[in-house]
Amino acid sequence: RPVDERRPERQPSTPPVRVLARRLGVDLESLTGTGEHGLVTRADVEAAAGSVAPGPTATT
Amino acid sequence: MSEQNFDLVVLGAGSGGYAAALRASQLGLTVGLIEKGKVGGTCLHVGCIPTKALLHAAEVADVTRESAKYGVSATFGGIDIAGVTTYREEVVASKWKGLQGLIKARGITTIEGEGRLTSPTSVQVGDVTVTGKNVILATGSYSRSLPGLEIGGRVITSEQALALDFVPKKVAVLGGGVIGVEFSSVWRSFGTEVTIIEALPNLVPNEDIAISKAFERAFRKRGIEFKTGVRFAGVTQNESGVVVSLENGETVEAELLLVAVGRGPATANLGFEEVGVTMDRGFVLTDERLRTNIPGVWAVGDIVPGLQLAHRGFQQGIFVAEEIAGLNPIVVDDVNIPKVTYSDPEVASIGLTEAKAVEKFGADAIATYDYNLAGNGKSHIIGTSGNVKVVRQKDGPVLGVHMIGARVGELIGEAQLAVNWEAYPEDIAPYIHAHPTQNEALGEAFLAIAGKPLHGI
Amino acid sequence: MSEQNFDLVVLGAGSGGYAAALRASQLGLTVGLIEKGKVGGTCLHVGCIPTKALLHAAEVADVTRESAKYGVSATFGGIDIAGVTTYREEVVASKWKGLQGLIKARGITTIEGEGRLTSPTSVQVGDVTVTGKNVILATGSYSRSLPGLEIGGRVITSEQALALDFVPKKVAVLGGGVIGVEFSSVWRSFGTEVTIIEALPNLVPNEDIAISKAFERAFRKRGIEFKTGVRFAGVTQNESGVVVSLENGETVEAELLLVAVGRGPATANLGFEEVGVTMDRGFVLTDERLRTNIPGVWAVGDIVPGLQLAHRGFQQGIFVAEEIAGLNPIVVDDVNIPKVTYSDPEVASIGLTEAKAVEKFGADAIATYDYNLAGNGKSHIIGTSGNVKVVRQKDGPVLGVHMIGARVGELIGEAQLAVNWEAYPEDIAPYIHAHPTQNEALGEAFLAIAGKPLHGI
Numbered sequence: 018r019p020v021d022e023r024r025p026e027r028q029p030s031t032p033p034v035r036v037l038a039r040r041l042g043v044d045l046e047s048l049t050g051t052g053e054h055g056l057v058t059r060a061d062v063e064a065a066a067g068s069v070a071p072g073p074t075a076t077t
Numbered sequence: 078m079s080e081q082n083f084d085l086v087v088l089g090a091g092s093g094g095y096a097a098a099l100r101a102s103q104l105g106l107t108v109g110l111i112e113k114g115k116v117g118g119t120c121l122h123v124g125c126i127p128t129k130a131l132l133h134a135a136e137v138a139d140v141t142r143e144s145a146k147y148g149v150s151a152t153f154g155g156i157d158i159a160g161v162t163t164y165r166e167e168v169v170a171s172k173w174k175g176l177q178g179l180i181k182a183r184g185i186t187t188i189e190g191e192g193r194l195t196s197p198t199s200v201q202v203g204d205v206t207v208t209g210k211n212v213i214l215a216t217g218s219y220s221r222s223l224p225g226l227e228i229g230g231r232v233i234t235s236e237q238a239l240a241l242d243f244v245p246k247k248v249a250v251l252g253g254g255v256i257g258v259e260f261s262s263v264w265r266s267f268g269t270e271v272t273i274i275e276a277l278p279n280l281v282p283n284e285d286i287a288i289s290k291a292f293e294r295a296f297r298k299r300g301i302e303f304k305t306g307v308r309f310a311g312v313t314q315n316e317s318g319v320v321v322s323l324e325n326g327e328t329v330e331a332e333l334l335l336v337a338v339g340r341g342p343a344t345a346n347l348g349f350e351e352v353g354v355t356m357d358r359g360f361v362l363t364d365e366r367l368r369t370n371i372p373g374v375w376a377v378g379d380i381v382p383g384l385q386l387a388h389r390g391f392q393q394g395i396f397v398a399e400e401i402a403g404l405n406p407i408v409v410d411d412v413n414i415p416k417v418t419y420s421d422p423e424v425a426s427i428g429l430t431e432a433k434a435v436e437k438f439g440a441d442a443i444a445t446y447d448y449n450l451a452g453n454g455k456s457h458i459i460g461t462s463g464n465v466k467v468v469r470q471k472d473g474p475v476l477g478v479h480m481i482g483a484r485v486g487e488l489i490g491e492a493q494l495a496v497n498w499e500a501y502p503e504d505i506a507p508y509i510h511a512h513p514t515q516n517e518a519l520g521e522a523f524l525a526i527a528g529k530p531l532h533g534i
Numbered sequence: 535m536s537e538q539n540f541d542l543v544v545l546g547a548g549s550g551g552y553a554a555a556l557r558a559s560q561l562g563l564t565v566g567l568i569e570k571g572k573v574g575g576t577c578l579h580v581g582c583i584p585t586k587a588l589l590h591a592a593e594v595a596d597v598t599r600e601s602a603k604y605g606v607s608a609t610f611g612g613i614d615i616a617g618v619t620t621y622r623e624e625v626v627a628s629k630w631k632g633l634q635g636l637i638k639a640r641g642i643t644t645i646e647g648e649g650r651l652t653s654p655t656s657v658q659v660g661d662v663t664v665t666g667k668n669v670i671l672a673t674g675s676y677s678r679s680l681p682g683l684e685i686g687g688r689v690i691t692s693e694q695a696l697a698l699d700f701v702p703k704k705v706a707v708l709g710g711g712v713i714g715v716e717f718s719s720v721w722r723s724f725g726t727e728v729t730i731i732e733a734l735p736n737l738v739p740n741e742d743i744a745i746s747k748a749f750e751r752a753f754r755k756r757g758i759e760f761k762t763g764v765r766f767a768g769v770t771q772n773e774s775g776v777v778v779s780l781e782n783g784e785t786v787e788a789e790l791l792l793v794a795v796g797r798g799p800a801t802a803n804l805g806f807e808e809v810g811v812t813m814d815r816g817f818v819l820t821d822e823r824l825r826t827n828i829p830g831v832w833a834v835g836d837i838v839p840g841l842q843l844a845h846r847g848f849q850q851g852i853f854v855a856e857e858i859a860g861l862n863p864i865v866v867d868d869v870n871i872p873k874v875t876y877s878d879p880e881v882a883s884i885g886l887t888e889a890k891a892v893e894k895f896g897a898d899a900i901a902t903y904d905y906n907l908a909g910n911g912k913s914h915i916i917g918t919s920g921n922v923k924v925v926r927q928k929d930g931p932v933l934g935v936h937m938i939g940a941r942v943g944e945l946i947g948e949a950q951l952a953v954n955w956e957a958y959p960e961d962i963a964p965y966i967h968a969h970p971t972q973n974e975a976l977g978e979a980f981l982a983i984a985g986k987p988l989h990g991i
């Protein structure tokens with residue numbers, strides 16, 4: 018994977034996705050990102066959680 | 078004796094109570110919303126909204142006075158306090174009308190009158206018994222005083238200060254927290270001499286010390302006097318003014334004394350204790366999910382110990398409605414709620430101060446960067462100075478953002494996402510902020526603390 | 535004939551060029567920065583910064599004029615254009631000084647003079663040959679005109695408009711894009727009659743159509759006239775004014791005609807073609823990593839097709855420096871760069887418009903919410919109307935945010951994070967925004983599009 022300057026020593030992802038992963042109890046480090054530059058995407062996290070919830074809070 | 082029954086009963090229609098009612102009705106619950114005064118509570122009628130109208134009038138006065146600096150000729154002719162009042166009242170009336178309409182549109186039943194908790198599932202309002210499977214206590218707060226300091230005559234609280242029909246020549250302000258400095262700022266812009274008395278060592282003492290110091294410098298420059306680290310001893314008043322004496326022997330003479338030493342929970346004689354709700358010095362104790370010790374009884378807003386802010390009330394109200402509806406909402410700690418002090422200059426902050434971060438992680442584990450607005454083009458253009466200070470964990474997330482300067486309150490939303498999402502400055506760095514904005518200063522601070530300052534060393 | 539050798543040669547010290555130089559020097563590269571005029575380029579000297587100073591003077595004039603609305607007595611005495619000029623020049627001078635100091639402090643070698651690319655690794659400046667392993671082209675842009683429309687006399691571009699030593703009575707403005715509406719806004723506040731002529735169907739035609747429409751309503755209310763969907767045919771000028779004729783047979787008479795029809799790349803006769811750089815109508819073509827077809831030759835800023843904005847220049851400059859240093863930075867598409875139109879009202883946007891989102895995902899796959907600032911307390915207080923429109927993918931991320939109203943430009947940073955991080959509105963919803971701010975309007979829009987409006991239906 019190419020060096021990604023944004024996230025030293027971290028599995029590359031975006032902050033909201035990291036929050037989601039923690040909330041769903043998914044360990045980001047254990048995932049292989051399918052996004053650009055190996056980015057762990059929301060879909061990766063949801064797949065790992067076995068969930069298809071659209072976001073961290075259920076809504077009406 | 079009649080009875081009305083709902084899924085949810087909300088006692089008090091201030092920020093916390095009405096937000097709970099609105100969200101619960103959205104989620105399909107029937108709601109009885111009990112209010113003895115006006116829906117909207119403190120914030121709308123005598124708090125957030127009218128004070129910000131005064132502050133805007135103050136800003137207009139200052140802009141007018143300083144217009145020559147920008148090449149605009151104008152003569153400042155003074156404050157027309159009746160005009161200010163008309164403007165302030167129009168803003169409040171319009172927001173009040175909107176809120177009433179919204180509550181009605183959502184199908185919420187408003188019950189007018191003073192309620193008293195009579196059981197875990199019922200509130201008595203006059204001769205109506207309002208019952209519900211769940212009850213939310215949201216009775217809000219009132220202006221506190223100090224022991225032996227009686228409010229009356231020339232000794233006033235924020236409520237009277239808001240409604241003054243004249244511009245005082247000289248005011249003493251007891252308390253250098255949010256409310257005290259807001260009124261001080263307004264009065265100074267209106268031409269009043271102001272002296273603030275604060276027992277703690279600094280003005281806005283809950284802020285990062287760098288911000289408090291910058292704030293003091295700015296107030297000093299505006300000619301607002303303040304005495305910090307000194308306690309109030311007593312006050313006497315006569316026809317023409319007040320004499321405030323301090324424990325260090327000094328006295329402050331003024332036309333009025335504004336007491337702004339904090340707000341106490343409005344929970345006395347409302348039946349809370351009798352029903353067995355656990356209380357502490359008038360506050361209602363809850364767990365982090367806002368449950369009191371009595372199942373089905375919840376509390377939100379200023380009666381819950383912690384930050385007394387309207388949007389915390391909104392957040393808590395929404396939270397409890399969602400919790401009751403079984404949505405399992407996420408908890409947001411008080412430290413991660415944005416705080417804005419509306420004055421000239423403004424202060425806006427969220428997350429840990431440097432001192433708190435050091436306490437939590439150790440000095441070696443954190444890093445800070447303090448970006449001076451002197452480097453920010455837009456701030457220069459609008460004539461403000463100030464700072465944006467970012468605290469991060471080394472090789473870790475943004476822990477806190479602390480800002481001072483004109484209009485910085487509007488920048489706090491971005492900081493709110495960064496802090497709550499535990500973003501690393503490196504996550505933000507690729508997204509260069511719009512030029513020239515004040516928002517860019519926040520971008521520069523994030524860039525700098527990510528190790529790659531753009532317009533900075 | 536002498537030679538200077540660097541790791542990196544940057545041709546042009548505007549936003550793109552100087553940002554590249556600053557970042558490269560931070561990363562340990564030696565840099566030769568070639569500039570024929572003043573470091574800072576268009577943005578600092580005749581673009582972003584001086585125009586925003588004019589806009590602030592305009593705001594001050596408006597505040598002063600409308601002070602009675604807020605209970606402040608004042609008499610507006612007119613625009614002192616010499617005072618405006620002093621203020622504007624002071625802002626630019628101070629920023630220029632700061633930038634020169636920064637460039638020096640970073641150890642960058644500035645080479646004064648006009649450069650010409652003579653090989654993939656060398657630029658000739660007078661009799662100095664400046665060589666480097668990498669060369670960045672950053673020569674910027676100039677005010678374009680239309681075929682047959684000659685600039686001169688009473689037909690001016692933004693550069694002359696900035697420096698006028700009088701307030702014109704009546705101006706015709708050709709072009710209703712960013713630069714055209716900014717000057718129109720300033721002049722109107724200064725008391726000028728303004729007529730804008732725009733060939734496309736709307737003012738600010740690159741914005742979401744809802745924003746363009748709201749913008750037009752606001753301008754109409756301010757008494758700024760405009761003719762859209764109509765083409766310029768010709769102009770004649772004499773001692774006292776200009777007569778602009780349109781293709782539809784109408785004419786517009788005015789004291790001056792401002793030509794604001796866009797900016798062309800400043801690349802003619804600089805040796806780019808001779809060295810074999812692929813060009814298109816004067817623009818330098820690059821791939822998404824800003825490489826030209828010639829290895830080691832890069833391009834940044836206004837000469838690269840796409841958005842012509844200073845912070846895009848910064849971002850591209852930083853990007854290329856990091857790419858050369860092997861850091862593999864991430865690419866940010868133009869659509870995810872914030873755009874601010876500084877006028878009264880302001881416009882700020884990022885991401886996809888509704889139309890573009892529909893084009894990309896289909897109408898059934900997207901949702902939009904348009905929050906009216908009438909519901910926002912702070913906007914009411916400062917007397918502005920406007921909107922915050924959010925576009926999302928259904929059950930998906932925020933795709934775009936489009937705002938209009940006074941001061942909304944400052945809110946774009948939060949939207950920038952949301953869009954670039956592909957946040958879902960549900961991710962943002964738990965974090966209730968500070969009350970009462972304009973920032974809160976963005977929070978309300980996110981709440982609403984997450985299906986849980988707070989102060990809204």
Ligand SMILES: Cc1cc2nc3c(=O)[nH]c(=O)nc-3n(C[C@H](O)[C@H](O)[C@H](O)COP(=O)(O)OP(=O)(O)OC[C@H]3O[C@@H](n4cnc5c(N)ncnc54)[C@H](O)[C@@H]3O)c2cc1C
Nearest residue numbers: 089091092093113118119120124192217378379385386387
């Ligand atoms: C001068 C001032 C300025 C402020 N500025 C800001 C600001 O800018 N931003 C900010 O975030 N916060 C601000 N605050 C704080 C904010 O107003 C409070 O945090 C907020 O109002 C708390 O909401 P609440 O619902 O807990 O209580 P309240 O708003 O106090 O509402 C409680 C409601 O309950 C009703 N009530 C009480 N007891 C009973 C009863 N027994 N029966 C029926 N009804 C009852 C009351 O009439 C009232 O309407 C300010 C406060 C003051 C005083």
Ligand SMILES: Cc1cc2nc3c(=O)[nH]c(=O)nc-3n(C[C@H](O)[C@H](O)[C@H](O)COP(=O)(O)OP(=O)(O)OC[C@H]3O[C@@H](n4cnc5c(N)ncnc54)[C@H](O)[C@@H]3O)c2cc1C
Nearest residue numbers: 546548549550570575576577581649674835836842843844
């Ligand atoms: C009126 C106006 C208002 C604007 N307002 C904004 C705004 O608010 N926000 C925003 O983001 N953008 C704004 N812009 C756009 C912004 O100014 C440009 O996007 C930005 O300056 C582009 O940067 P650049 O580095 O590509 O080019 P430039 O800034 O044009 O810099 C190019 C530099 O290269 C030098 N140069 C050119 N050729 C040579 C040569 N052969 N040898 C040596 N030196 C050379 C020039 O002298 C110049 O200094 C505005 C533009 C205008 C005209």
